[in-house]
Amino acid sequence: MQWKNQGKLKKLILTYLAGSALLTVGSGLRMEWINRRGNDTERGRKRIRALMSQGRFQQFPLFSLDEIARERKLGQVRLSVFLRDTEEDWEDKSRIRQNRRATPANSESSGAKNKSAEEIKCINKCSKSDRRKFAIICPGGGYAHLCTDKEGYAIAARLNELGYSCFVLEYRTGFAARSYAPTQDLARAVSYVTEHADQFDVDPEDYALIGFSAGGNLVGLYGTEKYGWKAYGTAKPGAIIMGYPWTNINHWMDHPYWNIWKGLIGLYFTERSNLYYFGIRQSKAKRDSVCVQKWITESFPPTYMFSGAMDVLTPASHHADVMAQALEEKHIPCLYHKYFRLPHGIGLGIGTQAQGWLEEATEFWEKETGQT
Numbered sequence: 001m002q003w004k005n006q007g008k009l010k011k012l013i014l015t016y017l018a019g020s021a022l023l024t025v026g027s028g029l030r031m032e033w034i035n036r037r038g039n040d041t042e043r044g045r046k047r048i049r050a051l052m053s054q055g056r057f058q059q060f061p062l063f064s065l066d067e068i069a070r071e072r073k074l075g076q077v078r079l080s081v082f083l084r085d086t087e088e089d090w091e092d093k094s095r096i097r098q099n100r101r102a103t104p105a106n107s108e109s110s111g112a113k114n115k116s117a118e119e120i121k122c123i124n125k126c127s128k129s130d131r132r133k134f135a136i137i138c139p140g141g142g143y144a145h146l147c148t149d150k151e152g153y154a155i156a157a158r159l160n161e162l163g164y165s166c167f168v169l170e171y172r173t174g175f176a177a178r179s180y181a182p183t184q185d186l187a188r189a190v191s192y193v194t195e196h197a198d199q200f201d202v203d204p205e206d207y208a209l210i211g212f213s214a215g216g217n218l219v220g221l222y223g224t225e226k227y228g229w230k231a232y233g234t235a236k237p238g239a240i241i242m243g244y245p246w247t248n249i250n251h252w253m254d255h256p257y258w259n260i261w262k263g264l265i266g267l268y269f270t271e272r273s274n275l276y277y278f279g280i281r282q283s284k285a286k287r288d289s290v291c292v293q294k295w296i297t298e299s300f301p302p303t304y305m306f307s308g309a310m311d312v313l314t315p316a317s318h319h320a321d322v323m324a325q326a327l328e329e330k331h332i333p334c335l336y337h338k339y340f341r342l343p344h345g346i347g348l349g350i351g352t353q354a355q356g357w358l359e360e361a362t363e364f365w366e367k368e369t370g371q372t
Helices: 002-038 041-053 065-070 072-076 087-101 117-126 148-161 181-195 214-222 260-278 284-288 320-329 357-368
Strands: 058-061 078-082 134-138 165-170 207-212 239-243 303-308 334-339
Touching (some): 002 260, 078 148, 134 148, 134 181, 148 165, 148 357, 165 181, 181 207, 181 214, 260 284, 303 357, 320 334, 334 357
Parallel strands (some): 134 165, 134 207, 303 334
Antiparallel strands (some): 078 165
């Protein structure tokens, strides 16, 4: 009888391991398929080509050559500039298109009738003299690398279409990310843009931070007084915008997984990131220092956030839910969407439940800063 019960238990364990493994593999494949469909990386490339053709695209290191010579890792830190189109820019492009079409002389060669709906929308938004807000975008990558194409350039291109200037930050990753280096890089980016506000035609006091995954962790930390804007002496962000953020660094200890394989994946990526961030000698106290929700105070900026329940890497129940609860406890304005079928790494989320989130996030930002 004992042997029979042991055999049943063994069969039950093997069934659980095999079933949960299949579910995990299926989730990973589904995530990859949705990512390929939902990430409009070509949008970002087209915008860069357009800016380059106008001589308006800028990408440069944020540290001086002397600083990079002393510490080569600083060479990783770069800022890409995506300035909004003005009404004059759209008129120039419209004239170029009309010349290429060789329209008849008696046709209406100018005016709104020959512009696409998207062009008219952009002109109406960009021509507003008070639209000088800007955003700094921090792509994700687990502090190991950066997903700049889908979570940087594509987002910047769409923000330009909506009438906002923005900047994509490439911060230090890998072993160069130790000792809060990414937060220092973000502070340098904020300071640089605000110091050159006239050059970029932006309002130095009115900006948002947008981050995905580990980039969400980074912008979240910068929203805190202890590790962010107040510590570095910069202006407070007008809003924090987070996509599937990695906020709860100790999540695998605080919130056990029913699926052991997802738990192991979470443990691997968490420990890999912790190794890059803190080195071999680390502790729970150090990991707690980058758990964003533990450092939220009443001064934390208004926050827009979305995440997915089927996210294999940063499931909402272990990260965004915890963050949302902390924001609610401190009475911070927050708009949070939790999508059941949403995987990790969707970027713009085209074709997913979250499609249009960026437009909603900018509306939230406008509302919370007193502009409509």
